Amino acid sequence: MEPLTTAAIALGSVVATKALEKTGEKVGETLWEQTGKFLNSLNKQSPDTVAAIEKVPQQPLDYGKAVLEVESAAKTNPEVAQAMTELATTVEAEPLPNLAAILKDIAQALNSQPSKPQIYIKTIEKLVNFAQGDINIHEQNITI
Template identity: 60%
Template sequence: MEPLSTAAIAIGTVIATKVLEKTGENLGEALWDKTGKFLVTLKKHAPYTVTAIEQAPKQPLDYDKAVLEVESAAKANPEVNQAMEDVAAAAKAETNPKVVQVLNENWQGISIKGGINTIQYNNFNFGK
């Protein structure tokens, strides 16, 4: 998977986790753990990005900027890259359909430079 796609999925998963947490929805333990580890790891290298991600969806998030910052941190630090890969893999393996629904709702109308983003069922597609 391309790093940019993985970064976008990771950010979307964090936001989906936060939205579902507020509704009392149960998420898989792996997704919950990987999301937390991703945020802790990313915060060491890009604290402002984590703050912006954590404030979404209450405050608008510049997804393009956030994805590029996560991608940059992942390229510069193997620990961030691994945490990003782990949360994206956990999101793809998550069986709760609400996760995909919230991800899809959050991606509506968002344009990722250089590609087209769609989320269908448990498939995350970012392409040209």
């Protein structure tokens, strides 16, 4: 799976986990650890992005911009790329009940981005398929 899709899934997972925490629901320990690891590595590369993520849901997040920033961080920092991939893989094994709705919001945000429309269309399709359980990360060729 290309970095943009993995970045979107990782970002959606963080937002979904944070939303569940706010409602008092518990998430799996592995998912909790992977989310923390991802945010920690991303914070070293892009602290402004992490700060914006941390403010959700009190302050709306520009999903399109955030996904592009996460993708860029992963391309330049192998630690971010590894944490991002591990989080996406963990979410596949431990699905979050609210992830599908968040991935649809991210897909809509990417759809409104003016540049790279063909790449975004493929990513949007993969996000929708992932949210519906129709894509398996392990069957894809994950390269960051």
